[in-house]
Amino acid sequence: MPEPLAGAGVSPGVGAGPVRTIAGAVPEPAADARHGGDAAAEKAAALAALEAVAADLEDRGAQAGERGNTSGMEVLNAQALMARDPGLADGVSAKVDEGVAAARAVYEAFGVYREMLAGAGEYLAARVSDLDDIRDRAIARLLGLPVPGIPESDEPFVLVARDLAPADTALLDPAMVVAFVTEEGGPTSHTAIIARTLGVPAVVALPGATALADGTRVLVDGAAGTVLVEPAEAEIAAARAAADARTALLSGPAGPGATKDGHAVPLLANIGGPRDVEQALANGAEGVGLYRTEFLFLDRSDPPSDAEQEEAYRAVLDAFPGGKVVVRTLDAGADKPLAFLPPPGDEPNPALGERGLRMARSHPDVLRAQLAALARAAAGTAARLEVMAPMVTDAEEAAAFAAECRTAGIERPGVMIEVPAAALRAGDLVTEVEFFSIGTNDLTQYACAADRQIGGLAAFQDPWRPAVLDLVAMTAAPAEGAGKSCGVCGEAAGDPVLACVLVGLGVTTLSMSAPSLPLVRAALSRHTLDECRTAAAAARAARTAAAAKEAARAHLPGLAELGL
The missing domain is CATH 3.20.20.60 (Phosphoenolpyruvate-binding domains)
Incomplete structure (x- = not known):
């Protein structure tokens, strides 16, 4: 019997299903990308992309709120504020004035903020993935690429990603996404907080999670922090029975x-x-x-x-x-x-x-x-x-x-x-x-x-x-x-x-x-x-x-x- 993969369990529960990986990774714009000389138009495009991202995040926040997910709504509204930060806009404009193309200017301006947060301690460092998501959404719009998002599936599945953005996590349908697994993240990340709010089993900080091929059947235990690859039906049944028994024990006065x-x-x-x-x-x-x-x-x-x-x-x-x-x-x-x-x-x-x-x-x-x-x-x-x-x-x-x-x-x-x-x-x-x-x-x-x-x-x-x-x-x-x-x-x-x-x-x-x-x-x-x-x-x-x-x-x- 293969040993289960071990990560950090951040949202309890058991979920089993085929792996589906997050779609639409956005490539880093070329380091030497330059615009054709119309700095004003390039700035306008960059700022319009950031505003479009902010508006989309607000809309997703409203949807989360309508579903009763107030934590998700608050997180997404905070992200929209990040996208509209005047200091960020100034940073993008300064890069464009130096001749940098709009997409690369957005990437480099976010890079300054990213370094600040990554070295600033637990609360803000846990927000780095949020910042990366806003950046990638803006760059995708500027380059005409698909915006990263949850994959479609005709059956319930286990979502696997390097990390999950709150914009996606907040709108997860627990009936379809039976669990999720990420390579990065931690118990204080927005993704973990929203997962607990939604009651979706989740394991984070699992090395090599994205190496799991699409369609691979896995069993996720969000309490133990483990992922079992290609489990037998008996193992799935035993895990679900244990989870149900625990729920029954905990549901008393x-x-x-x-x-x-x-x-x-x-x-x-x-x-x-x-x-x-x-x-x-x-x-x-x-x-x-x-x-x-x-x-x-x-x-x-x-x-x-x-x-x-x-x-x-x-x-x-x-x-x-x-x-x-x-x-x-x-x-x-x-x-x-x-x-x-x-x-x-x-x-x-x-x-x-x-x-x-x-x-x-x-x-x-x-x-x-x-x-x-x-x-x-x-x-x-x-x-x-x-x-x-x-x-x-x-x-x-x-x-x-x-x-x-x-x-x-x-x-x-x-x-x-x-x-x-x-x-x-x-x-x-x-x-x-x-x-x-x-x-x-x-x-x-x-x-x-x-x-x-x-x-x-x-x-x-x-x-x-x-x-x-x-x-x-x-x-x-x-x-x-x-x-x-x-x-x-x-x-x-x-x-x-x-x-x-x-x-x-x-x-x-x-x-x-x-x-x-x-x-x-x-x-x-x-x-x-x-x-x-x-x-x-x-x-x-x-x-x-x-x-x-x-x-x-x-x-x-x-x-x-x-x-x-």
Whole structure:
């Protein structure tokens, strides 16, 4: 029996069918392509192509919205704004003035933006594929080529591509596209987000995916992150039965998160604003563990007004009466530059630059306005507001942030533990704040000195690494000793196996994307706290990430019932 191909599962479920590859790859315009001398006409053609792409993206966004896919609509509208960016138009015009033909001018102008995003950290680097799609659509129009798109098929199929553009993903018909597989991408890409929204099984970052020939029958498991080539009918039936059984197990009443022996583990949702509340509630979130407030500030030339901020915060607080809502203050700078804040200057490695709390302390008026809006929003609500700062390094920073919170009337300040120095000295920080929240994405990146956007370093970007588990344990222990909570709000919390280990390490709450909540809740409910602790100890005793995961699984017998 051939071994399945392994990638990263980003949208759970099982799909089987013949491979169909994305059609219409757009070639790079010749590097020496020059226009005939009519620069004005060439500029007009280039800008008209960009506007046509923007209009098409808006139309696709409207269609996605009509289907109830609000995430897809928002992504496509954001792409339309990219296509209409004045700076991009200026870049194209400048290239044409140098004699460069329209298609090549578009290619080179996008190249400047692409390099900026690729080196700017997780949030913006995940947008590179979006930018490439806008570029290719404009170039296709200028060269008279077919615009890339989803292939037609007379039967349900598995879509395979180097990467998928949101313009295509948002309008996928789940009845025809039973799963998709890409060579690139990651859990934070727009494509992965839309796939989870649509409920289409998806595996990304699968090496050699596009080498699969059209018509090859494959079985995609979006939970396991695997693709089985030419599966037997019995294998397909078994995979579907396991998926159906898991769905049935997860469809029961949600209830609060807890281990089998009743140890409470509140399960919270990561959200970007009020629009995400409905899905969080539908999946049984007991509160919010990470409110990413930067989404209120991005893609605008002026900061949101005090009233606008207060309204956005109150809408979320009102949705969780009696629950906890943990708000992260503006995580700007480096990977999330804001037009209304001056850039910090040349930063060769933005991930190690002025970001998060570092940026906030350079612009205290922005932080104080946000804290004041949060305090006003919480007044009179039944939710428990907790506010945390990102990118905190030491006790002095933690104390300064806590003082700002208390001055604003916020009683429960906390900090994110993302910097290894903060984890190593968590005992110092815990005396200054009321809680910790571990951001495993950045903690892993910094602990292993491995940029998450570099595919060749993917092996280092694994929260199962024993060194990362050690840092989690070193953070949770002083919090427990001080009687304070220590949550995890990184992607690791949404892994049902790792969630059990995190609880065994002393983590008190878990926060994740809403669709991950049911499976994590089910995994915890099938294991006692002692089993979680034993699994955690076994994982820490291992020497590699793979060995840590296998060691933990050996002590978590309830995983088999969930098809894990």
